[in-house]
Amino acid sequence: MSTAILTGSQVPGSSLEGDLRALGFDVRVASTPADTAALLAAAPADERVALVDAGFVGHQHALRLGLTDPRFRASAVPGAVAVLPEALPALGRAVRRATGAEGGDTVVRVDTLADRVAAALEADGTEVHRPELGTLVATVPGDPQARNEARQAVGAVDEEAVRLRTAVKSRDGFFTTHFISPYSRYIARWCARRGLTPNQVTTASLITALIAAGCAATGERWGFVAAGVLLIFSFVLDCTDGQLARYSLQYSTMGAWLDATFDRAKEYAYYAGLALGAARGGDDVWALALGAMILQICRHVVDFSFNEANHDATANTSPTAALSDKLDSVGWTVWLRRMIVLPIGERWALIAILTAVATPRITFVVLLIGCAFAALYTTAGRVLRSLTRKAQRTDRAARALADLADNGALASYVAKVRANSGGRTMPYAPLILALIGAGALIANVWTGNATAIIVGAVFYVVLSGLALSAPLTGPLDWMVPPVFRAAEYGAVLVLAAHADVNGALPAAFGLVAAVAYHHYDTVYRIRGGTGAPPTWLVRAIGGQEGRTLVVAVAAALLSAQDFSVALTVLAVAVALVVLVESIRFWVIAARQGAPAVHDEGEPA
Numbered sequence: 001m002s003t004a005i006l007t008g009s010q011v012p013g014s015s016l017e018g019d020l021r022a023l024g025f026d027v028r029v030a031s032t033p034a035d036t037a038a039l040l041a042a043a044p045a046d047e048r049v050a051l052v053d054a055g056f057v058g059h060q061h062a063l064r065l066g067l068t069d070p071r072f073r074a075s076a077v078p079g080a081v082a083v084l085p086e087a088l089p090a091l092g093r094a095v096r097r098a099t100g101a102e103g104g105d106t107v108v109r110v111d112t113l114a115d116r117v118a119a120a121l122e123a124d125g126t127e128v129h130r131p132e133l134g135t136l137v138a139t140v141p142g143d144p145q146a147r148n149e150a151r152q153a154v155g156a157v158d159e160e161a162v163r164l165r166t167a168v169k170s171r172d173g174f175f176t177t178h179f180i181s182p183y184s185r186y187i188a189r190w191c192a193r194r195g196l197t198p199n200q201v202t203t204a205s206l207i208t209a210l211i212a213a214g215c216a217a218t219g220e221r222w223g224f225v226a227a228g229v230l231l232i233f234s235f236v237l238d239c240t241d242g243q244l245a246r247y248s249l250q251y252s253t254m255g256a257w258l259d260a261t262f263d264r265a266k267e268y269a270y271y272a273g274l275a276l277g278a279a280r281g282g283d284d285v286w287a288l289a290l291g292a293m294i295l296q297i298c299r300h301v302v303d304f305s306f307n308e309a310n311h312d313a314t315a316n317t318s319p320t321a322a323l324s325d326k327l328d329s330v331g332w333t334v335w336l337r338r339m340i341v342l343p344i345g346e347r348w349a350l351i352a353i354l355t356a357v358a359t360p361r362i363t364f365v366v367l368l369i370g371c372a373f374a375a376l377y378t379t380a381g382r383v384l385r386s387l388t389r390k391a392q393r394t395d396r397a398a399r400a401l402a403d404l405a406d407n408g409a410l411a412s413y414v415a416k417v418r419a420n421s422g423g424r425t426m427p428y429a430p431l432i433l434a435l436i437g438a439g440a441l442i443a444n445v446w447t448g449n450a451t452a453i454i455v456g457a458v459f460y461v462v463l464s465g466l467a468l469s470a471p472l473t474g475p476l477d478w479m480v481p482p483v484f485r486a487a488e489y490g491a492v493l494v495l496a497a498h499a500d501v502n503g504a505l506p507a508a509f510g511l512v513a514a515v516a517y518h519h520y521d522t523v524y525r526i527r528g529g530t531g532a533p534p535t536w537l538v539r540a541i542g543g544q545e546g547r548t549l550v551v552a553v554a555a556a557l558l559s560a561q562d563f564s565v566a567l568t569v570l571a572v573a574v575a576l577v578v579l580v581e582s583i584r585f586w587v588i589a590a591r592q593g594a595p596a597v598h599d600e601g602e603p604a
Contacts, residue, residue: 001026002048002082004067005039007113010054011147019060023068025050033099036113040095049091050082051114057150058138059159065131066138069249072129076118079140087126094120112140136162164189167247174335176345180239187236188243198245202258205237209266213273216355219280227273228356234266235348253528254590260524261517263344268293268513270351271364275509278360286505287497288364290512294489295371297516301404301482302375304523306382308400309393309478342374379479386475398471403522403532404481407468408543414465427474430467434480437463438487441548445494450556453495457552460487464545485519488548495551496567499560507567514575515547521582530589537581541574 004025006017020027030036036051043049050067056079066077073087083091098116122128137154141147167188168181191201212230215223241259245251275289339346350370354363407415426432437460444456467480489512496508518541522532542550547570554566 002050002068003028003043004050004052004082005030005036005043006052006054007033007036008054014054016052016054016056019063020050020052022060023064025067029054033095033113037092037095037099040092043088045088046085048082048084049088050080051091051095051117053079053112053114053140055140055147056080056138057141057147057154059136059154059157059162061159061163062133062136062138064249065133065136069129069131069251071251072127074118074121074126075129075131076114077131077133077138079112079114079138081114081118081121081128083121083126087121090121090124090126091117093124094118094126097124115140134162134166163247167243169242173343173345174339175349176239176343179349180236180345181243184236184239185243185247187240188247191240191244192248196244197255198241198250199252199255199258201237201241201244202255202262205234205241206262206266208234208237210269213269216270216273216360217276217280219277223277224360225356227270228352231270231348231352231355235345238263238266238344252590254586256528257524257586261520264516264520267296267344267348268516272506272509274355274360274363275506281359283359283361284505285361285364286509287493288361288368290493290496290505290509292364292367292371293509293512293516294486294493295368295375297489297512297519298482298486299371299375299378300523301485301519302379302382302479305401305404305478305481306386308404308526309386309397309472311397311400340374341378342370347371383476383479386478389475393473393477395471398473398477400526400532401472401478401481402468403526404519405464405468405472405484406481406519406522406538406544407464407484408541408546409539410461410549411465411468411543411545414462415469418466418469428476430470430472430474430480431476431483433463433467434483434487437467438483438490441487441552442490442494445491445498445552445555448498453552453556457491457549461545461549484544488515488544491548492551492567495555495563499555499563501560501564504560504564504567507564507571511551511567511571511574514571514578515541517582518574518578521578525585528589530585533581533585537577541577547574 002025004020004027006020006027006029009031010029017027028039030039040049040051048068052063052067056063058077058079062077063080066075066080067082069075070084072084074081074083074090076082081091094117095113097120098113118128135157136159137150137157139150141150164185167185169176172181208230212227212234215230216227217223238259241255245255271289271293275286278285342350347367347370351363351367354366440463441456441460444452444459447453464484472478472480492508492512496504518533518537526532541547550570551567554570555563558566
């Protein structure tokens with residue numbers, strides 16, 4: 001329950017109090033500024049508190065947007081303002097200032113107190129979120145005629161239609177926009193009216209996808225058809241959970257983490273199901289499945305790194321960005337450009353259809369070709385933007401890129417030695433060093449020669465450290481983390497393929513999945529404002545260069561069968577450590593009231 005304080009004279013026939021109660025507020029009435037201050041002082045310290053002018057006229061959803069969004073410490077619409085518990089002291093100061101108790105304007109206009117308090121909050125340094133209302137009405141009329149006009153304006157707008165429309169992402173993929181959202185928004189409303197939460201829908205989507213993977217693992221045609229249908233249904237639920245969160249403003253730190261994590265788990269579990277199904281039919285496609293997962297992870301890391309590098313960059317004067325904005329104004333190019341990058345909606349539809357009508361091998365080959373083209377397209381565009389823009393990247397961006405690089409103790413030691421030696425860093429040096437190290441690693445492990453494998457891994461460790469011996473503030477330094485991901489995962493794939501024994505590639509798939517979870521978790525922590533995982537965790541699982549060295553040495557010194565066992569053991573160990581720590585972290589963060597977030601994530 002939250003507390004809403006109605007300020008000013010009550011208006012006969014007003015539905016305001018009922019609207020506030022419907023939104024979960026315990027309504028209290030204050031007819032004078034002194035009453036407002038007294039009620040505010042008596043409000044529970046662990047609840048959201050809102051001030052609403054008793055003369056407010058508007059839509060209930062306007063109040064919902066302005067008073068109940070958990071992502072913001074303070075938010076307001078005309079005639080109403082609300083704060084979370086941590087901002088209650090600031091609200092108290094703002095009320096005193098707005099009523100003249102701290103030297104403010106001594107002419108008190110109680111009917112506009114909420115607006116005055118919102119302005120005082122901002123003047124005091126508290127950021128006040130003011131949602132875009134569009135056609136929704138929120139106002140405090142000054143006379144009977146204005147009140148009648150406001151009520152007529154409220155009646156002229158279909159509030160529910162607005163709420164349903166805004167529950168859908170403003171920027172979505174073609175498949176989702178035209179084939180999913182037209183009905184999934186109504187499923188979201190159905191869920192909201194029955195008290196279901198976005199997290200419950202997210203979990204249902206995961207369970208459905210896992211069942212789909214199980215059907216694909218049967219290797220039978222009926223299983224493949226059922227898997228394709230269930231995968232689409234899982235995606236419908238995946239869209240529904242976000243729409244439910246927007247429809248009812250049920251945002252949370254835990255919800256954002258679950259949504260992002262489960263999306264990856266669903267897709268990669270489905271890849272494994274397809275590979276198992278193919279194996280039942282006598283076709284080994286584990287290498288293709290692992291390759292598809294690696295390619296998709298690297299695409300995501302490109303997205304994450306580029307966005308973090310430019311999160312707070314200034315002076316974006318890139319002509320490439322200007323051209324992109326210009327193309328967005330031409331209708332048909334918008335949909336074409338959104339489709340060719342194979343976002344999750346188009347990608348899952350492609351996988352589902354091919355699963356039902358073709359073989360797992362064909363599904364993976366087409367997926368690899370499509371994702372490779374999409375990766376080249378998006379990466380080339382971002383490279384051009386980075387080279388042509390004039391922007392100063394911040395220390396925050398450099399720190400985020402270093403965290404995404406995931407270097408462990410070995411590379412960190414090399415970086416420290418290099419930094420202490422002094423000397424200037426050449427332009428583009430971090431990316432060049434990372435590319436040389438990755439290229440040498442893959443070339444050496446490809447030979448299959450034990451000595452070459454170990455030498456390549458050691459060389460990679462050294463260059464990984466040198467790449468991060470200076471802050472990643474260069475125009476293309478955001479590419480360093482994706483290069484590291486491609487090197488580590490690619491080396492595991494090549495070494496497992498060379499082992500050529502049953503179980504090696506599935507074990508490699510499990511290892512890459514476990515490590516990828518850690519890398520995704522790092523991204524979601526940074527995006528949620530909670531910082532990267534602790535150093536001890538990165539060191540405990542070796543860092544990206546440490547794991548690469550361990551896998552390389554194991555491949556060089558062990559028999560093929562023992563190497564397969566080593567991969568399995570390493571996969572289980574990494575999975576246990578990162579999962580336990582990650583779950584512990586997110587549960588505690590949610591219990592301690594970490595700020596609610598809503599990450600729109602990959603375009604659907």
